[in-house]
Amino acid sequence: MATLELASITKDFGAHKVLSGIDLAIRDREFVVFVGPSGCGKSTLLRIIAGLEAATSGRILIDGQDVSDAAPVDRGISMVFQSYALYPHLSIFENIAFPLRVARLPEAEVKAKVARAADILQLTDKLALKPGQLSGGQRQRVAIGRSIVRNPKVFLFDEPLSNLDAALRGEMRVELSALQRDLDATMVYVTHDQIEAMTMAHRIVVLNKGRIEQFGSPMELYHHPATRFVATFIGQPNMNLIPATVAGTGAEGLTVDFHDGTRMTLPVDPAGAHPGDRVEVGVRPENLRLGQGLAMRLRVLERLGGTTIAYGMLADGLKLCAALPGDTTVHEGEDVGLTFTPADAHVFDAQGRVMRRRQAPALAA
Numbered sequence: 001m002a003t004l005e006l007a008s009i010t011k012d013f014g015a016h017k018v019l020s021g022i023d024l025a026i027r028d029r030e031f032v033v034f035v036g037p038s039g040c041g042k043s044t045l046l047r048i049i050a051g052l053e054a055a056t057s058g059r060i061l062i063d064g065q066d067v068s069d070a071a072p073v074d075r076g077i078s079m080v081f082q083s084y085a086l087y088p089h090l091s092i093f094e095n096i097a098f099p100l101r102v103a104r105l106p107e108a109e110v111k112a113k114v115a116r117a118a119d120i121l122q123l124t125d126k127l128a129l130k131p132g133q134l135s136g137g138q139r140q141r142v143a144i145g146r147s148i149v150r151n152p153k154v155f156l157f158d159e160p161l162s163n164l165d166a167a168l169r170g171e172m173r174v175e176l177s178a179l180q181r182d183l184d185a186t187m188v189y190v191t192h193d194q195i196e197a198m199t200m201a202h203r204i205v206v207l208n209k210g211r212i213e214q215f216g217s218p219m220e221l222y223h224h225p226a227t228r229f230v231a232t233f234i235g236q237p238n239m240n241l242i243p244a245t246v247a248g249t250g251a252e253g254l255t256v257d258f259h260d261g262t263r264m265t266l267p268v269d270p271a272g273a274h275p276g277d278r279v280e281v282g283v284r285p286e287n288l289r290l291g292q293g294l295a296m297r298l299r300v301l302e303r304l305g306g307t308t309i310a311y312g313m314l315a316d317g318l319k320l321c322a323a324l325p326g327d328t329t330v331h332e333g334e335d336v337g338l339t340f341t342p343a344d345a346h347v348f349d350a351q352g353r354v355m356r357r358r359q360a361p362a363l364a365a
């Protein structure tokens with residue numbers, strides 16, 4: 001297995017700058033997920049790593065070796081696509097064996113490698129069948145099997161689960177995570193689905209408009225989003241953003257006024273903020289609870305059992321979402337108060353950058 005480094009990668013399609021200055025160091029045996037909205041450049045970046053697309057500038061190093069100008073087959077990578085790309089007239093065995101046939105490996109070696117991949121992917125009893133006789137999830141496993149037999153340094157996946165239904169996607173997420181551990185492989189995985197990113201990645205790259213917004217572990221991104229974009233992209237339901245005006249700054253942090261006149265002091269570093277500045281206070285639905293605070297009219301309740309998702313509106317029309325305990329006795333149309341612990345709030349400046357959390361004062365010895 002191998003490390004993967006990207007240095008100052010850019011990509012222009014004519015006048016359209018699709019990637020700007022991507023720097024990234026992926027560790028050996030790491031599962032890294034590229035996530036971002038449609039058109040942010042994640043597939044282009046993966047295709048550049050694979051050698052299917054040339055970067056406009058920048059370098060790619062696999063295990064310390066510069067492969068920027070190497071042909072795809074010489075990079076030691078293997079890519080699994082959304083569309084499976086199986087040969088319908090070939091058996092599952094021959095589909096998995098395909099790259100080994102191209103490399104003209106001896107029959108005994110082909111049999112051994114295919115048998116091992118089939119065993120890992122639970123396809124042993126399907127080897128004589130044709131792709132048309134398999135389910136979507138099984139076909140995707142065949143495509144992964146074809147990747148495994150090549151014994152690549154780095155596995156690349158381009159939205160491999162998006163053709164599957166929700167239940168199968170959930171199953172395959174677990175299987176892919178287990179596969180990554182079993183193979184001890186370096187994997188790069190592209191998706192627009194933040195749940196896939198959160199559940200499978202060791203570290204997530206959040207891409208937006210061809211730039212990296214943040215690179216970190218799922219929990220780092222969830223608890224410490226660097227930008228408003230990351231904050232609202234990661235976490236389900238989405239983080240609420242409540243506009244507020246800075247009322248004052250002090251040792252305790254930043255004091256803000258919400259539109260309904262509610263005032264709160266939030267424990268963030270107020271350096272650079274001035275009274276009158278507009279900010280947004282981000283609060284995750286799971287951090288909101290009923291209590292004296294913002295006045296919200298409940299519009300829709302989704303009772304999921306363990307949790308009740310409450311959608312409502314503040315007097316100024318701002319929509320909010322709160323994840324309340326499942327048995328909460330509230331009704332659609334009711335006016336409720338919502339509050340949160342100041343330490344759970346994220347504050348974003350007018351540029352969408354997070355204001356740093358204030359360091360907790362050191363305890364006296």
Ligand SMILES: Nc1ncnc2c1ncn2[C@@H]1O[C@H](COP(=O)(O)OP(=O)(O)OP(=O)(O)O)[C@@H](O)[C@H]1O
Pocket residue numbers: 013016018036037038039040041042043044045192
């Ligand atoms: N061959 C090409 N020629 C011109 N523009 C392209 C080409 N390939 C991609 N683009 C543009 O580059 C941008 C990024 O595309 P890319 O496929 O990398 O996005 P993505 O983040 O993977 O989106 P999606 O999730 O929709 O696949 C898009 O605006 C797309 O239109």
